[in-house]
Amino acid sequence: MGTVSGLVRSAFGWHRPLMWFATFAAAVTVIAAIGLVVDDRMLVGAPIWAKPCKFAFSFGLYAATWAWMHSLQRRHVRLGWHLGTFAAVACALEVAVVFLQTIRGHRSHFNVATPFDTAMWTVMASSIAVLWVVNLVGTILLMREKHVDRPALLALRLGALITIAGMTVAFLMTWGTEEQRANRPMKIIGSHSVGVHDGGPSMPVTGWSTTGGDLRVPHFIGVHGLQLMPLFVVALGFLAAGAPRLRDELVRVRLVWTFGGLCTGLLALTAWQALRRQPLTSPDLLTIGVFGVLVAGTMVAATWALRARKSVPVRPSVPEEALV
Structure with a gap:
């Protein structure tokens, strides 16, 4: 608090x-x-x-x-x-x-x-x-x-880097399709969707395509890394009150690296999926397999992150000025 x-x-x-x-x-x-x-x-x-x-x-x-x-x-x-x-x-x-x-x-x-x-x-x-x-x-x-303390600073840095990656994905939307370039005079040059026209069947609220790839998915994950990473550190601070192991700064640093890796992996996976003209809602076996590897890798990394250090005193909970 x-x-x-x-x-x-x-x-x-x-x-x-x-x-x-x-x-x-x-x-x-x-x-x-x-x-x-x-x-x-x-x-x-x-x-x-x-x-x-x-x-x-x-x-x-x-x-x-x-x-x-x-x-x-x-x-x-x-x-x-x-x-x-x-x-x-x-x-x-x-x-x-x-x-x-x-x-x-x-x-x-x-x-x-x-x-x-x-x-x-x-x-x-x-x-x-x-x-x-x-x-x-x-x-x-x-x-x-x-x-600021190490976990908080790392979260801010990783969040900013993930956001840059997410913003970079947006440039892929501006290339335009061959069909758009062939039509003269051009009226639309660029697309959120890959392999289908914008405005087709889509998910509610988000509007992401359900019939083709959609670059807005990795873009969304990326640009909100700026909020997700600091919020993750704040959540660790709250959880530390009931989980003494999370009061260890090194444990929190490891967990921040793990969560940052998960966000980066999801960004890369969804971008790859979109560029293969595959909707988020209909992944093929290859996409599902890669997602499974990402989840398994995250679980292994989280388990490693939670290992207690030997002969090192547990530090007190996250200080009030950790993120301020």
Whole structure:
């Protein structure tokens, strides 16, 4: 509980431009949720307000997480503040374009049907490229921090790296298919799905394709590594109260490595599955086999991680300032 209360107190020092954007994203999420109720229009096989709702929520969560992580910086603070500001602007442009295109009833992603649509897609693509660079530099700065405890710092580093990998997957969506390039004038260039058209049969809520590969699956796993890894450390802190072995810092470090390996493995597996034009809901025996190996490897690594050290005193539970 100390870690949680520390996080709340430290919120006053979080990066303000990122938190301003997170507030804006929360407002867009609420408006889009209302739109889902009152507007029955469909776009690319899904309720038209589904994309801005999910997009704003995801970007708001991303921004709030980085706002907190910037508050942990003790080195290159000024550079980190500027990077956070660039990220806030890039995120705001992304969400604003999606919201505007939804109001117009047009696709936001991959849309080059008109000069205005092309301009909007160019803004989105450019802002994502900026966000990727900012995320990379921010991660490098994070690698140099040493003031938090080892499990927490490792979780932050691994989470940032996994997020970069997840963001990189998004670039695969922009290549476009041969069919799209053959049609002139081009109206759509790029696709979330692999082997099928966007807008076909899909999973509820997520909208991921059930008839072909979908690169949004590894993208989702990757970009939310930024939240999953720190949350895993917080969970270990809570569990340590009833499990003395988790009070050993080395045990927690090993478990963080194990969980990070699982997230990375899932990202790689789902990306490979999507590129093979295989829906998440219909894995073949090869995919199931690789998943089984990943699960078995994780269990072995977790068992190894929980081994107690000999002749080494157990450290007290995670300190309140571990993540602040």
